[in-house]
Amino acid sequence: MHGRLKVKTTEEQAEAKRLEREKKLRQYVAATTAIFEKRKMGQLDKEALELTNQILGVNPDFATLWNFRREIILRLEGEGSPEETQSLCRGELSFLETCLRVNPKSYGTWHHRCWVMGHVPHPDWARELELCAKFLESDERNFHCWDYRRFVVQRAQVPAADELRFTDHLITRNFSNYSSWHYRSRLLPQLHPDPRQPGRPTEAVLLKELELVQNAFFTDPNDQSAWFYHRWLLGRAEPEPTILCVYVSREDSSLAVAFSQPVVVTPGSCDLLLFADEAPLAVNWRTPDGRNRPGLMWLCDLPASALNDHWPQHTFRVQWAGGESQKECVLFKGRSDGWCRDSVTEEQVFRCELSVEKSTVLQSELESCKELQALEPENKWCLLTIILLMRALDPLVYERETLSYFDTLKAADPMRSAYLDDLRSRFLVENSILRMEYAEARVVDLSGRGLTVLCHLEQLPLITHLNLAGNRLRRLPPTLAMLRCLEVLELEGNQIETLEGLPPLPRLEEFSARSNRIQRPSDLRPLASFPRLRLLALQGNPLGALPDAQSQLAALLPRVEITLA
């Protein structure tokens, strides 16, 4: 019967699909071949544009074809009037829009759009903003589109206040949006700059933001984006690197400079200048481990002339980055060394996670986090924030409470227990250094603290005795070489397996590595280059069981008195 319908069977459907696919493939291959042919012949014309349309319309990630289109547009641009270029670009933009619908996350498409917007004689930026808003409405996490939006905002000089309102709108819809929060952290310091802290917004603005972000983490405490923004709000401007300490040693004929942050001293540059008795002295800077990577300490050898005993004293002045930070130390006649350093307590260096000025704000944040923690005892973000807030408020007063929160946090988040152990170690080392500062001692006792990592050694270049007994250390970091004055190192009862990679400690005389996990004499090879090592205690290590351990060690360290059992 005419006009009656019949529904295709599954086989027929599959066959139809297969034929369709084959046909599409044929067309795709034919068009691609034609395009490359035209490019080879240098035929940069509208027909070529049309051909690439067909391919890019289905596969916008074909980067070569975008390049070819740019060549064509440049050629046509040179040939036609500005009006023609305008309409050419407009066509290009609408074509790009269809490609973005095929794949809203195509690098090539967004890049080409930037390029076209740079070429169109009369760009319509308002329309571009609207396009971004549309795409971000359907996927607020499309970072390609965020990138493009920043490009548009910059070119069109969109006021930061407008952009802030845009983030308001997105956050209202769905606050799980890193991009929007992050965007706020860039916009707020522009809109409400804090005159005292470059790159930070004013306190009034921060308080409003804190309320907003509190709404987010009380609504969903497992959403990380809000917590990260919270941390930014309570943070402070990144400080510039400064010189913490200058130490000069007559015995080693060397000078060491410790920085607050890792820096790079490029050979032959004027980054770090040394003046010996006010005369510039050309030296070669190196890091203690000799690798010259960004580091917290840089060393140089001094010529004998700079250290001679003719004068009652020598003055050494180091200057960093054109005088942004400098320090001077004096080496008196008859003394083996001299130094100059900042006191840790004065600068509150360890509170850099969160700002100190806002202690009332921090106090109230701590209270609301504790309130949240009462409702969500196992929320890791909340626990971590409590720990950070306590440290920012007063690391020593809150020390015991912090440690108990660490225990809770480790139980709640076992996947990150190693990270938490390291963080806890850092805080404990910091606290010890703070306490030590009050005593002005050169002996540091960090024993029995459960440390898994050693840090902040740049704060300790002058100590002579370091007790690390009874911790959980598995290795010694190369930064240990920053301890230029260390004479006695107690490492009893750790989990050290090897000293591989440890640079020489210039003053170390006594080293106790009892009850560790050292298996072979070769694991101790670095000690051979320790110039002053006299005593080495190795009782309770697996290598004691080796029959020829004693002889091997004697061969390795001929001048050292070794105790194996």
Added chain:
Amino acid sequence: MADNLPSEFDVVVIGTGLPESIIASACSRSGQRVLHVDSRSYYGGNWASFSFSGLLSWIKENQEKTDVREDGEDWRKLILKTEEAISLNKQDNTIQHVEDVCYACQDLAEDVKEAGALPKLPAFEASDTREAAQESEKESLPVQSQSLGTENCEISPESVTCNDPESMTERKDAEMTSERENLCDATSDQSALETGKTENVSTAEAAALKPKKITYTQIVKEGRRFNIDLISKLLYSQGLLIDLLTKSNVSRYAEFKNVTRILAFQEGRVEQVPCSRADVFNSKQLTMVEKRMLMKFLTFCLDYEQHPEEYQDYKERKFSEYLKTQKLTSNLQHFILHSISMVSEADSGTIDGLKATKHFLQCLGRYGNTPFLFPLYGQGEIPQCFCRCKALIDHFGQRISANYFVVEDSYLSEKTCTNVCYRQISRAVLITDQSVLKTDSDQQISILTVPPVERGQPAVRIIELCSSTMTCMRNTYLVHFTCSSTKTAKEDLEPVVQKLFSLNAETERESENGGGLEKPRVLWAVYFNMRDSSGIDRNSYDCLPSNVYVCSGPDCALGNDYAVKQAETLFQEMFPKEEFCPPPPNPEDIIYDGDGTQPEDPGFSSSSNAKTEPSPEESSDGDSCKVSEEHHEE
């Protein structure tokens, strides 16, 4: 053409309410020959929607129930000796206590008529005249509307086109976009108004703040803007009806709007209930701790089955008691009990409450920030969607035989229903001048549950519709009240109406001395009781032959699950081997015999004609073509 009506069918469906329409459509899709008839002059039975004048006629009809004229005995000749006749009801007895009140200014009301309306609905004729709607048969093309013409005008062409606008096939996301734009506009309007307030309010702005006064005359004149549902329901975004609509592709015949607000009534105040994550985040009324408590409890409800230890001890207790043991403020308990779970405080158990809360939450975010959808042009659209592509014919007494008969409960005679015990639904429909909770936007669709004052009373469900739902004229709201009856509708509902609305439209209000919380005014209202024939055991009907299946009228619940479940159950009983409402074939897979090959999709179509909105569920070309074929132009 009526003469050509075949005398043999597989299924005869009597009634055009939701379950009957679904069954008729399901049977037809599975290839049965279906005759779908309704003795009423309108589609939908108690699921119908009316324009204002249509509702007035319906009210009149139900107020002056005329005695049924005994019809001729002609039909008896058609009964075979071996058969026994079951007489059907000639009169609709499901509606009682209809009472309408006009509060609006009634000047000139006498000679005003609804623009474009027929003078009146034709009188209800108690004859054998049946307006029959024939579902597409096996032989006819479902893709083409094969109009057989109508011989009389019991259904006015206007009312058909009015309920079948072209725009109905527009995609939902397009609708959402425009809605958002509306909101934006509204926000800027509001800020303009607020700045106005801080200064000395100018007269023009003051006028803008006051609602426009609507007279009865205007309501009558604009009567066609109204689509007033007899039963007030919403669609859960995840529910049997939505599943059925999308699976069977019937959804393309309707367009929906998301309910925009969930409201609560506490201590004489209407307030918005934060229920989605974004709502809770943005809420200004909840404290930080309340935000956490609410989110925590709601998150738990989403997979409460996984944590039986949390509610084990309260399994046999009431949900309201269980809520008291949770870390929730009384404010939050109210929200959860009355506005989110919407279960009865007096007699719902913990499990029921948790289940209802979970369902509510699962529906969030599918189409918007609340769990509910409302069909544009009213709930009455839904049964009609299942009746699309239908030819209308009129038919006079003819013997028709079929294997199965599906009958809506109200058609069964009093004799058949003697032993049936029906419940009742109390309904009120109000036309008001303002929303119960004014906000930046005046285009809000809200649902509000008012808990009973006394124990044992039912809670009253209120759905407030704005004009963009195409159910009421501009500057008015259509407010539906529903509860299960304890007394007459007016006795049940008027106290609640008075709590929320002012009934004195005429008197100038005391707003001059403060202008604080001003109640919206009721312009017009109707109260009625409707029979609730849901949940009736088949065995309570007397002498029902085994091939007669009974469909219920609307139930009192908010959703439509009961009707869908009933339709599916009855269909499966009739045709256990057939799939219930399978998706229609893809238009691309349809081969037209003798029509030659269809034009092929070029595959590499030029980009210029690409659609402007990205949309994965964009209908194929075949769909839109189908729609245009069915579109009746005036």
